[in-house]
Amino acid sequence: MKHPSLLHISDFTYELPDQKIARYPLEQRDQSKLLVWGSGPIRENTYANIADEIPAESLLVFNNTKVVEARLLFQKPTGGLIELFCLEPADQYEDITTAMLQKGSVQWKCLVGGAKKWKEGSVQLSVAAPSGSGAASGVGLRIEAIKLAALPDCFLIEFRWEPAELSFAEVLHLAGDIPLPPYLNRATEEADKERYQTIYAKHDGSVAAPTAGLHFTESVFSKLSEKNILKAYVTLHVGAGTFKPVKAEQMKDHEMHAEFIDVTLETIEQLLSHVEKGIIAVGTTSLRTLESLYWIGLKTIRNPHIGADNLHVTQWEPYAAAGEIAENKSAQKNILKEYTNAGEIVLPSATESLQSLLQWMQKNNASRIITKTQIIIAPGYSFKIIRALITNFHQPQSTLLLLVSAIVGENWKKIYQYALANEYRFLSYGDGSILFVH
Structure with missing residues (x-):
């Protein structure tokens, strides 16, 4: 597979009729449709029954950022x-x-x-x-x-x-005023002040909602608990860059926006205890935060004395990491535990990376990790932390559609065509999906 920087954004487009964009949310959050894509054929459900689609003892990770006016x-x-x-x-x-x-x-x-x-x-x-x-x-x-x-x-x-x-x-x-997404093409109304927030929004800082979470209700949370599906929270403050169109033909010429993430030590411990049971990201912002934590942990493996100012994750860093290790095999051997598989160097596991990050936090008396991530997740990315993603349907030629393609491969075209043909509502106030990593 080619390096993600060489991808052409024109290969990630589809026709989105204006009438498919949800201008307003459903009155009842959890009645939104849910497309399920995994090992079998596409299935349909609603968010009210999402617990039925998630393995018991999984950990759902939510972004608890709050949209500011x-x-x-x-x-x-x-x-x-x-x-x-x-x-x-x-x-x-x-x-x-x-x-x-x-x-x-x-x-x-x-x-x-x-x-x-x-x-x-x-x-x-x-x-x-x-x-x-x-x-x-x-x-x-x-x-x-x-x-x-x-x-x-x-x-x-x-x-x-x-x-x-x-x-x-x-x-x-x-x-x-609450800044509604520009593609809704309407003024903010009083109802948006409540409806464009998740029910668990806590920390002021976003200019856009983590929209996958808009579908969750207390009733859904109760059903998840009954199945012993646990919740954890991270904070990524969504910037206006989430709406930034990709104007470059090749991704190497597109600069990804950097966003603040904030993750507590307790959340790192929760992730460690669920790596094997299954971690599911609710929304692309939660996913970007979780995957960034892996690369931050890798930094602490490479340099246990790294300072907090150097923990940020840059755009192409994850794709360079394995190559850098291979080129510096002798220099890295005392810092990074190496594994070989058919002659290829394999990066540390999610457990090892998170464990190293936890030890770094304890050593530095840090109760939380606060840094920035610029990570871009596109086809060719190897997921380290998450097993599935819950997300809405995204705009053509967007970095979010690249992320979806990284999870499901070329199947994104089949998934989106199915959604268009079966009356799914698109974008921020629309319906959603649960996509398992292929």
């Missing part, structure tokens, strides 16, 4: 409107949570709607703050935005606000 509408002194879309915090903050908790002012990377009309000066936004928000009665919330610098794909913006005792997360909750 990242769209802010400001007014220029001349009366014109400027829309700011908050992407991620400036580089001086350790992580998104730290930036979200800033009070009085914060710097953020933003997309700017109407940037050409905003030549200089600041723009303002005022809202009447509801009681209990921390804003002084009758005063409301006043926000000022100052354009600090133009970056390659966005702008660096400084926000200042009064009352200064409010955190930036509270400011967004009070003044912002």
Whole structure:
């Protein structure tokens, strides 16, 4: 198989009629259709019965990020409107949570709607703050935005606000709008504020929902528990890059977006105890987090003294790893335990990698791993942690469709054609599937 960087994105396309895109979610989350693909023919079910499709004692891993009201509408002194879309915090903050908790002012990377009309000066936004928000009665919330610098794909913006005792997360909750995916092509409605969040959303930071989790309800969780299927949580804050189209013909020319991940020591222990029983990722963001943990663990095997600043996973790193080991066999032998199979060097197991990561965390008194991942998962990728993926149906020529193809191979075409022919609803508010690694 060719290196994933040589793949042509045009080979991962299909015709998606506009009427197949779900503009609104179903009223009952778990009534969404579920396509099941494994060892036999395609089958149909609903999310209400997803426990029937999952082996007992499996571990389901969910992304508990929370979508923030990242769209802010400001007014220029001349009366014109400027829309700011908050992407991620400036580089001086350790992580998104730290930036979200800033009070009085914060710097953020933003997309700017109407940037050409905003030549200089600041723009303002005022809202009447509801009681209990921390804003002084009758005063409301006043926000000022100052354009600090133009970056390659966005702008660096400084926000200042009064009352200064409010955190930036509270400011967004009070003044912002939930950023629905652009392909829905409609304004945010009041119902979206609840429905575009998973029921287990916890940590503010995403500009898009981990949509596979939107189908889960307390009733579904009860059925999973009855079958001794356990839950674990990771946090990957979904960036706007998840909607970034692949404009390059070959993947080597596409730069994958980097996103913050946050995983606790307790979750690493849960993963270790379920590697053999089966780990299933709920959503592509959970999958990218889990697979990144393997490569982070490998870093700690290679260098037990590695610093936390060097744990991030770059785009093509997983595909280079085996080749690098082969080229440096003598130099690596005391650092990396090697296994041979028909003359090929095989990487450490998931258990060994996670165990090394756990030991590194314990040694460094780290209760959680907070770093960034830029991992791209495409055909040619060898899965280390997960056994299956629960996911929605994705856009043509997207990195998410590449990920699906990495799981099911060329069968993705058959799966998507089946879904199109059998009235499945596509994209964020649509139906979904459970796909077992082929």
